[in-house]
Amino acid sequence: MRGLSLDRGPLLPTLLLVPSAVLLGGLLAFPLVLGVLLGFKDATIGEAGNFIGLDNYRYLLTDPVLRITALNTALYTLVTVVFKLALGLALALILNQRFAGYRFWRSVLLLPYVVPTVLSAFAWWWILDPQFSFISWGLIRLGILDQHVNFLGSAWLARASLMVANVWRGIPFFTVGYLAGLQSIPKELHEAAAIDGASGWRTFWEITWLLLLPLTTILTIFSAIFTFTDFQLIWTITRGGPANATHLFVTLAYQRAIPGGALGEGAAIAGFTLPFLALLAWAALDALRRQA
Amino acid sequence: MRKIPRRTVLGWGLGVAAGRALGQAAKVEPVFKPEKDASLRLLRWSGFVKSDEELWKANTKKFTEATGVPVSVEYITWEDVRPKAALAANLGTGPDIIMGWYDDPHIYPQKLVDVSDVAEGLGKQLGGWYDVARTYGYSNRMRHWIAVPVGGTVECLTYRTSWTKEAGFDEFPRSPADLLKLARALKAKGHPVGFALGHAVGDGNNWTHWVLWTFGGKAVEKDSKTIAIAQKPSLEAIAYVQELYAQMVPGVGSWLDPNNNRAFLAGEISLTNNGISIYYAAKKDFPQIAEDINHSPFPIGPVGRATELANFSQAFIFKHSRFPNAAKEYIRFMLSPDQAGPWVDAMNGYVTPALKQYQDLPVWTKDPKATPFRDGIARMQHNGYAGEPGQQAAAALAEFIVLDMFADATVNGMSAKDAAARAENRLRRIYRG
Structure with missing residues (x-):
């Protein structure tokens, strides 16, 4: 009889929601709120600190390092996502063909994505080494250069090098997404286009690309979120150097909050990412909703 | 404060093997009597050379045999000690003892056990501390020692x-x-x-x-x-x-x-x-x-x-430790000649101890190329000079x-x-x- 009472009324649905509410609230919302609040305090490691309102933010807006960091984060995200999308799509189109060994190449392609980032970051660190880079070595051997490339030792080259490493790691995310997308496009559409005598280029733009657009939105937004918050590549390869030229918001927040002990200020730096991330998350949810 | 019995320093100059053998034979009353059923957790940096951890483990085993206090030692990359130590300080739980770096103890001095008796005892016994070691270990704010200096990776x-x-x-x-x-x-x-x-x-x-x-x-x-x-x-x-x-x-x-x-x-x-x-x-x-x-x-x-500036390590005990006496005894034991001598020797000069008497260890002269590392602590200035060690100096360095x-x-x-x-x-x- 007791079972019956659970079946009626709002009790059961509420009970069923409790575990997810506790999980989401406890693991996501609570720490997030704490983090945001921390950004309004002058807490350091070892001192709980006082509430100081917007002081951290006010200071950070005058901090030249934060300005460089904001620029870096924006560039890093924009440039790499564009390249990842273009190259990922191109690779997906190639791998969508049935050629000898296509299964093998599809799995090879996943490698950058499945290798733990720290390991691939270490590999890149060696590839970009000022003394032992095999790229420099090869170019010198070929007679194209007469000295090593200073990949990470000057601001702009370091930024570009990190972007290349990030693109390399992020391409498979797009490729795999697009491969799945391509395979869900009905063959009939391409066949009809072929019968109508449409060129390959036109078929791509008017059928393939159009049908992939909703997927593109989702892939781009998620990739932007991952890139925006990239930590491991930067921290392993440059630690934000030379002279803070390659910091992203998250690496700068970490450097100042954890080794530096300025918890409040670090939280405030992380706070700068929130509006962007919220916007991206909202866009992602909106895109998902519209597709459903 | 208890008086520390002056012990004859047997290990000097006799080399690693002799030091070890003598060390093992010695069973002495602990200076700080460990609490009943004490057990300890130590968090320290992983060794720069393999022999470091080997000797540290062997010495820890000797400590457990002599006192009955089990010690679990966790080794992590040296750069990760600070955040972990800070976490322990903030949460009031975690390892009893930490071997940290530079200003670490001065970031949360109020959370650390007064170790003046250990530091002053070792100093008296072993030729004194280098000035910079005292700056690192003694808190002017608390007016007592908050950490026992271990040594530096001199450059x-x-x-x-x-x-x-x-x-x-x-x-x-x-x-x-x-x-x-x-x-x-x-x-x-x-x-x-x-x-x-x-x-x-x-x-x-x-x-x-x-x-x-x-x-x-x-x-x-x-x-x-x-x-x-x-x-x-x-x-x-x-x-x-x-x-x-x-x-x-x-x-x-x-x-x-x-x-x-x-x-x-x-x-x-x-x-x-x-x-x-x-x-x-x-x-x-x-x-x-x-x-x-x-x-x-x-x-x-x-x-x-x-x-000169060099990474400088010191051991400190959290007040949240239930076994502060055991922890003090462990630090004292590990930095005493029978243990520290072979340990420092085995590290081949990677770590220079903060106690002056350890400059007589064979490692510094066995290979003359190691000698410049011997006096590195004497050549050091503390991080944050001319100010005091503390959170600000730590932040500036980090x-x-x-x-x-x-x-x-x-x-x-x-x-x-x-x-x-x-x-x-x-x-x-x-x-x-």
């Missing part, structure tokens, strides 16, 4: 003797000016020098602090409030580093801690600053280079005294303020004035009242 200038001779220097330079002359001559002979200007936590911070200090510069005045970096001595130091940078191998702007080791062993550079690790790596894999390597203290500039000032003025092409002004602004923020 020296590591150079190729044949190339230095080829460049016309039979003796290694004693002044920064002569060092620059040597660097120029080396570069002219196709053997550039290399000093890390990337975010190299050890090597980069160490040499840039030396150069700032040796020209008389400092981040902050004695009051730990007045920022003093944008002043004449800093500008002179920057001008000097700009000239030195011109003699360096390309790419130092991206160097992290391991880069100079690799470049040196590959013969790409003739001179760099490092712990003894390059030499031992060479001894193992490139004996010809090892033969050609020698070490020198950093030159002394206008300020007229040695001003944020590479001094290092980045030099990197800005070289790698990033900024003027000396602008680079110093940027450092000054950030330091003002860090040291704000």
